[in-house]
Amino acid sequence: MKAVEVKHLYFRYSREWILEDVSLELEDKEFLAIIGPNGGGKTTFLRILLGFLKPTKGEVKIYNKPPNKASYLIGYVPQYTTFSTDIPIVVEDIVLQGRLRKGKFFYTKEDKKIAYEKMEILGILHLKDKKIKNLSGGERQKVLIARALSVEPKILIMDEPTSAIDIKGQNEILNLIESLELTRIVVSHDVKILFRKVDKIAYINKRAIIHEAPQLNIPKDRHFCEVELIDFLKGEECGI
Numbered sequence: 001m002k003a004v005e006v007k008h009l010y011f012r013y014s015r016e017w018i019l020e021d022v023s024l025e026l027e028d029k030e031f032l033a034i035i036g037p038n039g040g041g042k043t044t045f046l047r048i049l050l051g052f053l054k055p056t057k058g059e060v061k062i063y064n065k066p067p068n069k070a071s072y073l074i075g076y077v078p079q080y081t082t083f084s085t086d087i088p089i090v091v092e093d094i095v096l097q098g099r100l101r102k103g104k105f106f107y108t109k110e111d112k113k114i115a116y117e118k119m120e121i122l123g124i125l126h127l128k129d130k131k132i133k134n135l136s137g138g139e140r141q142k143v144l145i146a147r148a149l150s151v152e153p154k155i156l157i158m159d160e161p162t163s164a165i166d167i168k169g170q171n172e173i174l175n176l177i178e179s180l181e182l183t184r185i186v187v188s189h190d191v192k193i194l195f196r197k198v199d200k201i202a203y204i205n206k207r208a209i210i211h212e213a214p215q216l217n218i219p220k221d222r223h224f225c226e227v228e229l230i231d232f233l234k235g236e237e238c239g240i
C-alpha cells in the first residue's frame, strides 16, 4: 500500500490556482523533502494532506484513505506556533494532546509513558511543568515535535520544523527525523535538508517538480551554490 497518493491535484482558495496538477507518490517509510519559494503553496499542500482543506480537483489518499479519515495516522508539526499564550497550559499537557483520539478525553498511564518518552527524546523533559508562554521559540517548536511523535503516527508531516532552532539543535532534529522509521514529509527553506537521506525532493511553486533524490547525485563534499541547486531542482540549467 502506498503511504501517499496524490493524483492531478488542483487547489484554489478563490479564483487563482494555488496548486496546479500536482501528482506524487510516497511509499511507506519514505522521506520527502519539500522546498520552494514563499507563497509557492507548500503549507497549502500539507493542509490538503491533513484533510483541513479539500482538493478543488484531483485525488488524495493517505494509506488508501481519504485524508479526513486518516488523521489518526498523522503527526503534524505546524509552521507557526500559535498558542494562545494567556492560558496557563504546561508543556506536558501539550505533548499529551498527541494521545487524544476522537471521543477519548482522558489519558492512561501508557499515554503518559509515551509522552514522557517523546519529551526525553527531544531533550525537553526538564521543561514538562513549565508554562508554554514562558518558553523560547525553539523550545516551543520541540514541544510541538514531541506532541506529533506522541501520536505514534505512521506519517509525520512537518512544516519548517527547524526554523526557530539554533544550529546545533537543527542538526539534532534532522538526525532524529532521519532516524525515524516512518513516512516523513518535511517542508524546509534550508537546503541542508537535501543533503540528508531523503528519498524524494519536491520543488513546489504552484506546480510540483518531483525528483528521486538518490539519482540527483548532489555533491556533498565540495562547495556548492544554493541558488544553483534550487535552479537545478526547478529543472533549469546549472553548473552542478
Ligand SMILES: Nc1ncnc2c1ncn2[C@@H]1O[C@H](COP(=O)(O)OP(=O)(O)OP(=O)(O)O)[C@@H](O)[C@H]1O
Binding pocket: 013, 014, 018, 036, 037, 038, 039, 040, 041, 042, 043, 044, 045, 079
Ligand atoms: N486562507 C487563505 N485564503 C486565501 N489565500 C491563501 C490562504 N492561505 C494561503 N493563501 C495564499 O496561497 C498561496 C500559497 O500559500 P502557502 O502558505 O501555501 O505558501 P508556502 O509555500 O507555505 O509559503 P511560505 O514558504 O511562505 O510558508 C499564497 O499566495 C497565500 O497568500
Ligand SMILES: [Mg+2]
Binding pocket: 042, 043, 044, 079, 159
Ligand atoms: Mg508555508
